[in-house]
Amino acid sequence: MSREPRGKRQQYTVDVVALTPRDDQLAVLLERRSDSKDKSVRWVLPWTVSRTGEILADIAERAIIRSTGAAPIWSTQVGAFGDAPHPGDAELSIVYVALVPMGHATVQSDDFQWFLLSELPPLAERQNQMLQESVGAVRDRLDLYPVAFKLLPATFTLSELQHMYELLLGRRLHKASFRRALAAAALVEPTDEWRSEGRGRPAQLYRFGPKKRRRGRRGVRFDLLA
Amino acid sequence: MSREPRGKRQQYTVDVVALTPRDDQLAVLLERRSDSKDKSVRWVLPWTVSRTGEILADIAERAIIRSTGAAPIWSTQVGAFGDAPHPGDAELSIVYVALVPMGHATVQSDDFQWFLLSELPPLAERQNQMLQESVGAVRDRLDLYPVAFKLLPATFTLSELQHMYELLLGRRLHKASFRRALAAAALVEPTDEWRSEGRGRPAQLYRFGPKKRRRGRRGVRFDLLA
DNA sequence: GACATTAGTCGCATTATGTGACTAATATGC
DNA sequence: GCATATTAGTCACATAATGCGACTAATGTC
CATH class of the missing domain: 3.90.79.10 (Nucleoside Triphosphate Pyrophosphohydrolase)
Known part of the structure; x- marks a missing residue:
């Protein structure tokens, strides 16, 4: 150029x-x-x-x-x-x-x-x-397209996924809340593989696999900063 | 042109x-x-x-x-x-x-x-x-800027406000939920005027008057349509 | 005064969210 | 072996947000 x-x-x-x-x-x-x-x-x-x-x-x-x-x-x-x-x-x-x-x-x-x-x-x-x-x-x-998933390898641990979201959002997330929301959205499915990353308990590997379902419309939000 | x-x-x-x-x-x-x-x-x-x-x-x-x-x-x-x-x-x-x-x-x-x-x-x-x-x-x-308010006269009834939101969103809202969210956001203040619009109970007039406050960050949403 | 019509509120069930604390499985140091 | 550190994964509970039916209130019409 x-x-x-x-x-x-x-x-x-x-x-x-x-x-x-x-x-x-x-x-x-x-x-x-x-x-x-x-x-x-x-x-x-x-x-x-x-x-x-x-x-x-x-x-x-x-x-x-x-x-x-x-x-x-x-x-x-x-x-x-x-x-x-x-x-x-x-x-x-x-x-x-x-x-x-x-x-x-x-x-x-x-x-x-x-x-x-x-x-x-x-x-x-x-x-x-x-x-x-x-x-x-x-x-x-970030909540409309599965960008975080595409930035990771085909299989990944839930901790890795959470870290990717934190990185993209620029703020920390609470582990339990993150997994609960993830489960509710049915976006990942577990594989039968586990990864041991040195110290700590081994983590199960997941893959991206969205099920059906769609969100119901919300009422109204008034999030004005004013 | x-x-x-x-x-x-x-x-x-x-x-x-x-x-x-x-x-x-x-x-x-x-x-x-x-x-x-x-x-x-x-x-x-x-x-x-x-x-x-x-x-x-x-x-x-x-x-x-x-x-x-x-x-x-x-x-x-x-x-x-x-x-x-x-x-x-x-x-x-x-x-x-x-x-x-x-x-x-x-x-x-x-x-x-x-x-x-x-x-x-x-x-x-x-x-x-x-x-x-x-x-x-x-x-x-719509939830970030008070556009609906600016489309209305300086004073308005809550029903008029709700209709404006419904028109802009293209879907119906539930009256009680709408007013609850509005109250929580502290976006309007009542005037001491009322308007009688023919039949039905007269409605109180409100004006746009946002108070302070800001939303806390949410965890994550997974709203993928996929 | 019965009824239609619109405004405004309550209460309750359900769902969503924030958060601390707990258990599980591994490695390391002694 | 065993205490401890470290990371994974789960629970439980309190609080907040939401959907929604049903109720009361005030007015006009007949």
């Missing part, structure tokens, strides 16, 4: 927020950009310039594969950002957030690097907003 | 889904377009072509005012749509959904008209998607 000369108007960019679990928190993939003038290095969210006629989600997928080396296990559009300045001087940026499993989080190129959310380098203001909203988008949809 | 000649590439459009309460359901504002060739009439969601450097939300607000004649009481970005065909042949469309109170739903120009969601004319596929997601976006955020 070559830089666009400043001043040239682009159609728009498709920016990617690739996230992966790492060290009990989320890490985001950034791309190195060396400024040709002052030789300073800055980090940016990877982006792709739009091509006419291509499906938006496909453009995003291409950008994700290019930067992470693998297809994401889940991705969704976050929105359009056009206000704060973009590092590529794009007028408008469409943002996709993508989740990449732990194993695939190894990038070949030296131009890409994973950063823990707690250790971010300075970003352009527009990209700060993108990152912020992307993490929020993941958390908001 | 002039039509763009076909074939000319536009930067992108900002499309507007303006909604208003009407006859116990939602109505959406459409704009009349007469095809210069075959003289057929078709209806489209209003849109504005982007201008360089303008804040996205401002472009949307302009488009809303132009078509409805008033500023919306609430609006938010829904997302970017680029796949299915757009009536203006735009490559990309950014969509904003806006809510307009009942009173302001009177459009001057003959080129605009409110359509009940149950009586829609055929729309371009991309705009169908926009409308679909816009209604969903409103419902999803």
Whole structure:
């Protein structure tokens, strides 16, 4: 992906927020950009310039594969950002957030690097907003799509699953409550395998296997923060 | 707003889904377009072509005012749509959904008209998607922003409030449950006025007046539809 | 005054949630 | 072996949230 000369108007960019679990928190993939003038290095969210006629989600997928080396296990559009300045001087940026499993989080190129959310380098203001909203988008949809399961191997322990949820949500959960909710949703089925992880009691392995059922509508919620 | 000649590439459009309460359901504002060739009439969601450097939300607000004649009481970005065909042949469309109170739903120009969601004319596929997601976006955020209150006059009865919620959600609510949740959220305060609406017991008038308080985080939800 | 109509409340059963405490099975140190 | 640490898995109970029927209250109509 070559830089666009400043001043040239682009159609728009498709920016990617690739996230992966790492060290009990989320890490985001950034791309190195060396400024040709002052030789300073800055980090940016990877982006792709739009091509006419291509499906938006496909453009995003291409950008994700290019930067992470693998297809994401889940991705969704976050929105359009056009206000704060973009590092590529794009007028408008469409943002996709993508989740990449732990194993695939190894990038070949030296131009890409994973950063823990707690250790971010300075970003352009527009990209700060993108990152912020992307993490929020993941958390908001966590209960609607089985993303946490897809980030784990085919079989996993319930503790691993809980840790994945805690990592994605950014907060701790209570063990008994977590398992109760999980059982009520009938989302996993036990295998007959057990894993002994050094010390402590061995854990039973489960696999993702959602049964039928759907939630009844709720009355109303008034969760206004105001 | 002039039509763009076909074939000319536009930067992108900002499309507007303006909604208003009407006859116990939602109505959406459409704009009349007469095809210069075959003289057929078709209806489209209003849109504005982007201008360089303008804040996205401002472009949307302009488009809303132009078509409805008033500023919306609430609006938010829904997302970017680029796949299915757009009536203006735009490559990309950014969509904003806006809510307009009942009173302001009177459009001057003959080129605009409110359509009940149950009586829609055929729309371009991309705009169908926009409308679909816009209604969903409103419902999803109904518990986070006091939109229903802003659609009502400054004082209102609790029955009116409940009807507004039912209209926005598209489903019935149980009276006692609704009021209980409302009381728990401390969102309204009673006035000393009452309204007698013909037959039936007079209803007390309330005004919107949220107290402090915020929700504690929930454990996890597994609401997967799968 | 009987009845229809709308407002407003209560009570109760059921379900959901938060949380501490308990038991189970393994490894380690002595 | 045996006490202890460590992780897995479960229970029990209190509290909160929800669904819902049934009741009372106040008004207009006939």
